[in-house]
Every structure is written in structure tokens, then in C-alpha cells.
Amino acid sequence: MRILETALDLFGTRGFGAVSLDDIADEVGVRKQTVLYWFKSRSGLIDAVLDHAADELLIVVEAAIRSRGDDPLERVDAVVCAVFRPVVRRPALLGLIREVIRLEEHHINHLRSRLAVVVDRCVNYLTSEMASGRLRTCDPMLLAGILYSTVSGTGTEPIVLETFGWKANAAGLRQVRRELREFVRAALTPTNNA
Amino acid sequence: MRILETALDLFGTRGFGAVSLDDIADEVGVRKQTVLYWFKSRSGLIDAVLDHAADELLIVVEAAIRSRGDDPLERVDAVVCAVFRPVVRRPALLGLIREVIRLEEHHINHLRSRLAVVVDRCVNYLTSEMASGRLRTCDPMLLAGILYSTVSGTGTEPIVLETFGWKANAAGLRQVRRELREFVRAALTPTNNA
DNA sequence: ACGTTTGTCTACCAAATGGTAGAGACGTGA
DNA sequence: TCACGTCTCTACCATTTGGTAGACAAACGT
Numbered sequence: 001m002r003i004l005e006t007a008l009d010l011f012g013t014r015g016f017g018a019v020s021l022d023d024i025a026d027e028v029g030v031r032k033q034t035v036l037y038w039f040k041s042r043s044g045l046i047d048a049v050l051d052h053a054a055d056e057l058l059i060v061v062e063a064a065i066r067s068r069g070d071d072p073l074e075r076v077d078a079v080v081c082a083v084f085r086p087v088v089r090r091p092a093l094l095g096l097i098r099e100v101i102r103l104e105e106h107h108i109n110h111l112r113s114r115l116a117v118v119v120d121r122c123v124n125y126l127t128s129e130m131a132s133g134r135l136r137t138c139d140p141m142l143l144a145g146i147l148y149s150t151v152s153g154t155g156t157e158p159i160v161l162e163t164f165g166w167k168a169n170a171a172g173l174r175q176v177r178r179e180l181r182e183f184v185r186a187a188l189t190p191t192n193n194a
Numbered sequence: 195m196r197i198l199e200t201a202l203d204l205f206g207t208r209g210f211g212a213v214s215l216d217d218i219a220d221e222v223g224v225r226k227q228t229v230l231y232w233f234k235s236r237s238g239l240i241d242a243v244l245d246h247a248a249d250e251l252l253i254v255v256e257a258a259i260r261s262r263g264d265d266p267l268e269r270v271d272a273v274v275c276a277v278f279r280p281v282v283r284r285p286a287l288l289g290l291i292r293e294v295i296r297l298e299e300h301h302i303n304h305l306r307s308r309l310a311v312v313v314d315r316c317v318n319y320l321t322s323e324m325a326s327g328r329l330r331t332c333d334p335m336l337l338a339g340i341l342y343s344t345v346s347g348t349g350t351e352p353i354v355l356e357t358f359g360w361k362a363n364a365a366g367l368r369q370v371r372r373e374l375r376e377f378v379r380a381a382l383t384p385t386n387n388a
Numbered sequence: 389a390c391g392t393t394t395g396t397c398t399a400c401c402a403a404a405t406g407g408t409a410g411a412g413a414c415g416t417g418a
Numbered sequence: 419t420c421a422c423g424t425c426t427c428t429a430c431c432a433t434t435t436g437g438t439a440g441a442c443a444a445a446c447g448t
Contacts, residue, residue, distance in 0.1 A: 015296050017211030020405060032406085034426055042406065101353050102209050112357050119358055136380055142373040145358040149347030152354075154340050159295050163306050164313055164339040179336040186330055187381035214435065226436085228396055236436060 002028050003035055008049050012092025015099050016046065046103065047110055053096050054114035060085065061118050065125075072129040073185055079122070080151055080184055084177050087155035094156050119144070136190045147184065154180050196222050197229055202243050206286025209293050210240065240297065241304055247290050248308035254279065255312050259319075266323040267379055273316070274345055274378055278371050281349035288350050313338070330384045341378065348374050 006027045010019045021042060025032040039045035064082030068074045086093040100111055126140035154161070154176060158168050166172055200221045204213045215236060219226040233239035258276030262268045280287040294305055320334035348355070348370060352362050360366055 015209060015211055017209055018296060021407090022404080031427060033408095033428085036407070037425070098351070101351065102212060108353060115357060123358065138376060139369070139373050141359045142355070142370055143377070145355040145360060145370075146344065146348050146374060146377050148354055148358075149351055150340065150344040152351075153343030153347030157292070157295065157343055157346075159302060160342055160346075161336070161339040163309060164317065164342075165335045166339060175333070176336055176339075179333050180340060182332060183337070183340050183381050186383070186385065187377050189380070191380065215437090216435080225397060227398085227438095230437070231395070 001038070003030075003038055003045075004048060004052055007045055008052055008096060009090075009092040011046070011049055011099065012053075012094075012096035015095075016102055021045075043107075046107060049096070050100070050107060050111045051114065053093055054111060056090070056093060057083075057086070057097070058115070058118060065118075065121065072125075072134045073188060075125075076135075076147075076188060077181055077185060080147070080181055081177070083148070083151045084155055084180065088173055091156075094152050098152060098156050133190055135188050143188075150184065151180065195232070197224075197232055197239075198242060198246055201239055202246055202290060203284075203286040205240070205243055205293065206247075206288075206290035210296055215239075237301075240301055243290070244294070244301060244305045245308065247287055248305060250284070250287060251277075251280070251291070252309070252312060259312075259315065266319075266328045267382060269319075270329075270341075270382060271375055271379060274341070274375055275371070277342070277345045278349055278374065282367055285350075288346050292346060292350050327384055329382050337382075344378065345374065 003024065007019075007024050010024055010027060021032045021035050024045075025035050028035075035045065039048055060082045061079060064078040065075070068078045083094070097111070100108055122144050123140050126135065126143060129135045130137045130140060158166075161176065162168060166176065197218065201213075201218050204218055204221060215226045215229050218239075219229050222229075229239065233242055254276045255273060258272040259269070262272045277288070291305070294302055316338050317334050320329065320337060323329045324331045324334060352360075355370065356362060360370065
């Protein structure tokens with residue numbers, strides 16, 4: 001559905017508050033009432049968009065979790081790359097999730113429940129790998145949160161990076177992804193004096 | 195000026211798009227026209243708020259940069275703590291900077307130029323410490339950006355952390371700050387097999 | 389006592405917002 | 419052919435938005 005895709009892109013890049021139904025309709029090439037025909041209210045559209053975004057993110061992350069070998073650093077690296085990929089291909093996706101804080105509680109809970117499965121799996125995985133000493137030991141729950149914030153923040157704040165002198169082009173993106181991966185890897189490598 | 199403080203808090207917590215002049219005026223206990231008397235337009239108010247936020251952030255960061263001893267890990271740690279402090283004391287501050295992407299280019303540049311001094315100093319410092327091998331070697335510019343994204347993201351997305359099972363209270367804040375500091379420290383420690 | 393400046397107010401306004409009601413075009417099965 | 423469901427449209431509406439114009443009162447120097 002083109003309306004859904006367009007809404008996701010606009011909400012994700014400009015923020016929920018800054019996008020009206022008219023904006024979305026114009027972009028699709030249709031009247032606002034057509035939007036309201038398919039999604040019976042703005043709130044309904046937002047829920048649908050969140051669902052759509054969750055679907056897209058889940059697919060990408062699940063695939064990454066399964067891929068690659070046994071080494072946890074490799075695996076985390078794969079997930080980082082997976083979450084970072086939408087930054088290039090679909091910048092709106094992470095931006096959308098980032099904007100969810102601006103919504104009402106029920107929207108937030110809606111998205112949270114959709115993502116709960118992956119989140120649990122990630123935390124459990126980190127826990128077990130820490131127990132076997134293959135990752136730096138710390139609070140796995142908070143680590144997962146910090147990791148997400150790092151990847152998402154790096155990906156959704158090109159303006160911050162530009163302030164630090166970064167260039168927002170294809171080469172720049174590869175470069176920031178490489179640095180990000182090394183950063184995360186360094187942060188997770190066990191401090192084994194063992 | 196109470197209008198300025200109130201505007202900073204509201205913009206920072208709800209986002210620019212979601213706060214009207216009426217909202218600010220109501221919160222202050224005054225009419226919208228009084229707001230427009232002091233700041234001749236919405237755009238003018240936003241600029242003033244950005245200036246105010248930059249001032250506040252600069253003071254905190256500059257103080258942290260000067261404090262503590264010679265060890266770069268200690269120093270970076272001090273800056274991390276300094277940037278994280280507003281998360282507790284004035285949640286709106288980092289939230290505001292985060293929201294700047296939603297504004298027009300000239301507002302962005304306005305804030306950027308205000309922060310340029312500290313940014314440069316940080317990047318130069320990281321560069322020199324890497325050269326002397328006391329920090330993990332990487333692109334100092336991108337490292338600074340990633341560091342900021344990590345601290346800011348962790349601090350401004352309590353909702354993400356809550357999704358990961360975190361509790362948003364005083365003890366939780368101390369806990370996340372501790373994890374964040376260890377995370378950053380691990381990420382910066384030189385991989386010296388030297 | 390009087391003009392001026394300062395700060396807040398009421399009274400508006402045009403534009404944009406989310407949403408309702410219902411008309412008209414289109415295809416499809418009976 | 420006709421009734422029906424599907425989809426998009428025009429025509430409105432009440433509310434909210436940023437902003438202008440100007441009245442009103444207090445404070446102040448003269």
C-alpha cells in the first residue's frame with residue numbers, strides 16, 4: 001500500500017508532529033479523504049505504520065541473528081550491520097522508532113509489544129555469552145539498550161556527525177559503519193587477563 | 195526569563211513540532227501575545243532557546259574537560275558524566291539538541307556554530323591522545339560523533355531502555371550511567387599488545 | 389500633572405488541521 | 419439492466435495555529 005509506505009517515510013524523516021494527513025496525501029497524489037478511508041483516523045494510520053515498521057525491522061534483525069558463525073563478536077557485529085543497513089536503504093525506519101517517544105502511551109506500548117520477542121532473545125543471548133566469558137561481563141539488559149542507542153543514534157543523527165566534520169555521502173556512510181563496528185567490538189571484547 | 199526556560203523544557207521534552215506558542219504561554223501563565231512581545235516570532239524564540247541551551251551545555255562540558263588528571267580515559271569519562279548529568283537534572287537539554295534535526299537549516303547552523311569550539315577541542319584532544327597511544331586508534335572525528343550519539347541516545351531514549359526492561363528511577367539512572375561509562379571506557383582502551 | 393515607555397492584555401485574522409457527510413465513478417455478479 | 423460494493427472525490431466544519439493591531443494600566447522622569 002503506497003499510503004502506508006509514504007506515511008512511514010514522511011513520519012520517519014520529519015517526525016510525527018510535522019506531518020499532516022494532507023502532506024501524506026499530496027505525496028501519494030491523492031486527497032486526504034482517501035487516506036482517511038483506508039485508515040479511519042490519524043491515530044489508526046500511525047498504528048498501522050508502526051506495525052509495518054516493526055515487521056520490516058524484525059525481518060532484518062532475525063535474519064542477522066541467525067547468520068554467521070559461533071563467535072559472539074561476529075554475531076553482534078552482524079546485528080549491528082543489520083540495524084545500520086536501513087540507515088542507508090530506508091533512513092525513515094530508525095527515525096520512525098526514534099520518534100515514537102513523541103506519541104501517546106498506547107502507541108508506545110503497541111510498538112514495544114511487537115519488538116518484545118527480539119529484545120528478549122538478544123538479552124538472553126548476551127547473558128549466556130557473558131556467562132561463558134566470550135563477551136565483556138556487564139548488565140546484558142542495559143548493554144543491549146546502550147548498543148541500540150549507539151547504532152540508532154549514529155544512524156539517525158547525521159547532522160550531529162556533520163557537526164563533527166563528517167561528509168554525508170556513500171563513502172562517508174561506509175566509513176561511519178566501519179568505525180561503529182570497531183567501536184562496538186572494542187566495547188564488547190572481554191577484558192580477559194585469563 | 196521564565197518564558198525562555200519554559201520553552202526550552204517544553205521543546206526539549208515534546209519536540210518543536212508538538213509545542214505551540216499557546217502551550218508555552220499557558221505554562222508560564224501568560225497570553226501568547228506576551229510571548230510574541232519578547233520574541234518577535236516563533237522562529238526568534240527557537241533561536242533564543244537554542245542559544246540558551248548551547249550556553250548551558252558549553253559550561254558543563256568545558257568544566258569537565260578541564261577537570262581530572264592526565265589519563266585520557268579519566269578525562270573522557272568526566273565528559274561523559276558531564277553530558278549525562280543533564281539527563282537527570284534537565285532532561286529537556288539533550289532532548290532539545292536531538293530535536294534540532296527537525297528545524298530548518300539556518301537554525302541547525304546557528305546551533306552548530308555555537309558548539310563548534312568544544313567540538314574542535316574534543317576532536318583535537320582525541321587525536322593527540324591516539325597519537326601517543328593512550329587511546330584506541332581510530333578516526334577521532336567519527337569517534338567523537340559516535341560517543342556523543344551513544345551518550346545522548348542513552349540519555350534521551352528512556353523509552354528504549356524501558357523496552358529492554360530498565361526501570362526509570364534514581365537507582366536506574368545511576369545504574370545506566372555506570373554501564374555507560376564502562377562501555378565507553380572499554381571501547382576506548384587501546385588494544386595494546388605493546 | 390503629564391507625556392512616554394514598558395509590559396500585558398483583548399480582539400481579530402488567514403491558513404492549516406483532523407474529521408464528517410455524502411455524491412459520483414467504476415467494476416462485478418445476477 | 420440493475421443493484422451493490424469499492425474507491426475517490428467535493429464540500430463542509432470546528433478547532434488550532436502563528437501573527438497583527440491596538441487598547442489599557444502601571445512606572446517613570448520632568
